[in-house]
Amino acid sequence: MNDVLMITVLVLSIFGFLACGVWVGLTLAGTAWLGMAMFSSRPAGDAMAITIWGAASSWTLTALPLFLWMGEILFRSRLSQDLFKGLAPWLDRIPGRLLHTNIVGCAIFAAVSGSSAATCATIGKMTIPELARRGYPEDQVIGTLAGAGTLGLLIPPSIIMIVYGVAADVSISKLFIAGVFPGMLLAGLFMGYIIIWSLLHPGRIPAADQAMKLGEKLYQSRHLIPVILLIAIVLGTIYTGFATATEAAAVGVIGALILSAVQGSLNWSVFKASIMGATRLYCMIALILAGAQFLTLSMGYIGLPRQLAEWIGSLGLSQFGLICALTVFFVVLGCFLDGISIVVLTMGVLLPTVTAAGIDLIWFGIFLVLVIEMAQITPPVGFNLFVLSGMTRKELPYLARVSMPMFLLMIAALLIIYAAPEIATWLPRNMKM
Template identity: 50%
Template sequence: MDAVISAAVVLALILIYLGLGIWVFAGLFLVSITGLAFLLDMNLARIGTIAASISYRYASTWELAAIPMFIWMGEIIFRTDISNRLFRGLTPFVDKIPGRLLHTNVLGCTLFAAVSGSSAATAATIGKITTTELAKRGYDRDLSLGSLAGAGSLGLLIPPSIVMIVYGILAEVSVSRLFAAGVLPGLLIAGLYSGWIMVRALLNPEVAPKGSETYSWGDRLRGLGNIFPIIVLMGIVLGSIYSGISTPSEAAAVGVAAALVLALVMGQLTFKLFVETLMGTLRTSCMVCIILISAAFLSTAMGYLHVPANVAKAIAAMDLSPIGLLIVLSLFYILLGLFLDGISIVVMSLPITMPLATQAGFDPVWFGIYLVIMTEMGQITPPVGFNLFVLQGLTGDPIGRVAWASLPFFFLMLLGVAIIAIFPDIALWLPHLLYD
């Protein structure tokens, strides 16, 4: 069958299955099976062999061991007082900045992202504290929701990052280099978020009403003490990676051990909490891994149908400049982000976009950062925006309101992409400094 028709059928199947509300992993499996069975007339035994081979390959990939470890570390922080301490510690430092406590969303997510590789975990952990506190103090609801949704996505960009690990494995790029490359772009986008909050507060001071509290330097010193557990975890995890002491997978295990020790020292480590963190980790890890396997299966099916090769050929035939290619790819990723999660986007699209990017002269490490930012956008775009669902569950606000509040932060991410496209050394300087 003609490759263009095959591509259209696969896309239509994805939209139909996901539109029916089927679980993402089941929808991807069904698309793959349907495509191979009806478009290539492949028998079910052969399809089963392909699926089993892919499952075994991913189950035996050592680098993926970092995923449940980072999720477990996030669960420990989420269920202990460490996250509450983070909010209390940041509060005295933002009181004099236009926007005041709204910045705790951005700063809290930025710090938490440095010890958690998950966007949803970052938004949920910070959101369970800040949404209630900001509402009680009369802060603008939309700006509170939007800044939290946008900043929560930094869990994908600021290392350690589960999506970066997946990209590094599939693209055969050093995960340590990717982690280093994500630091400055992550801080850049966090700065854009805070800058927008300040602009909104200066234009309309009512979005961030002045509270009755005043903070001394003693309060700020005590605030540093509250932030200290997160700083320790950041130092242990990132320091062990960049010093060469451990690989990202090993650093994740070290981070879990450090989080457990901190919880023990703080007197919060109980057997019940230990079991709850394990169960939470099991649920989230299974979800991530099954999506990864199903998306890899779909990627393989698309390869059998020659979809990636033909899409790449069609785009190459446009004879686009590197900037033109980047614009086309950005539109492509924005479309994917409407329907798929970050890991699925990376696994599904990489066979198509990676050859195009390398042929156009883009550095694979830089392209990885670009791709992570594009997947971040998908976290705050309906109908399948994970961060939107998290905030809806936390606050009870309609999904439409959360999505509308997140829209300015979507455009700020686009601005961040434009900046690192014009100045690629923002992403590449630190990896070159540390590893060249």
């Protein structure tokens, strides 16, 4: 009964604050304070100050504003237009045409950032205005971007995979390689949806450009060279061990500045506008992160995630029943907590149950990332929805509605991976590392 009361109070608090127009970050912090004040003996004031300071001063978080700044530079240079010039000849004959740039762009950048928010924000800065200018339907542009942005968690390197690997005592390198095929599967499902949707709604897709011969397509692809070069530099510094993700983000900013200068699109006004744009977007994300971190601390003191995890473990479910229950559990929990917090708070309780059910821990890591991805686009605390709301000025209900097809496709991906677990386990099982 107490658990039901806690959940009711937290849900009503979040929706009540949002309905009153309170900023999302302050909504999360206010809900956390209310939860601690009502259901915990721990004083909320000093806990809030310490937690918010810790969340805002994290060195790992430094990569996020740097990647956002890189995206702002690309957005204000010719590089974003060149991305479309290079991809358009190859995608113009596929149903859905340039809507696929959201998926392809996010899949590529996911291999650079390891962050869903950074992937969504950076690619969105380039694709949203360009696709709007070309007349593509806004709902599909935003919906596909919300779903594709979650690839930042699944395609390695992934911060959540690192946290899970430490918590579950499994090889992080095997987790990374296990995410490759599921990431490709999910990107393929997204692109398949775009193809089917465009065939059903042919009037909403702008007309294709004039057909090109193969030689002309290859010539137009020269516009991709700067973008590919920048990605290769950032990826190369990470995978060769030359730089951490944060240092690679700094390399990406320097590379974007150099390329923009070489193209002649870099001047003082562009430089200033890129910094201010990245600062505004990061401040929005940082405030949400700080509020989410305090809500995580509050949940820990209340003990709600642990109690729910223990309850699921005591049900004695079959393997498939356990997976279904955990899917619902993690998606619901994702409405209140960020992905890393979910892993930290629940793995200690759930891992013995998962192991006893005979579930491969590498496979379970991929499953966990997928369901956390689903939580990224579900209200009230869908992080990608918040990022898109800040970028597009759209309300959360609208963003959740246009993202719903992507959510359903993630459920389909879960079912496919459950039916064919080798999609996640074959590579780590057969590669020497």
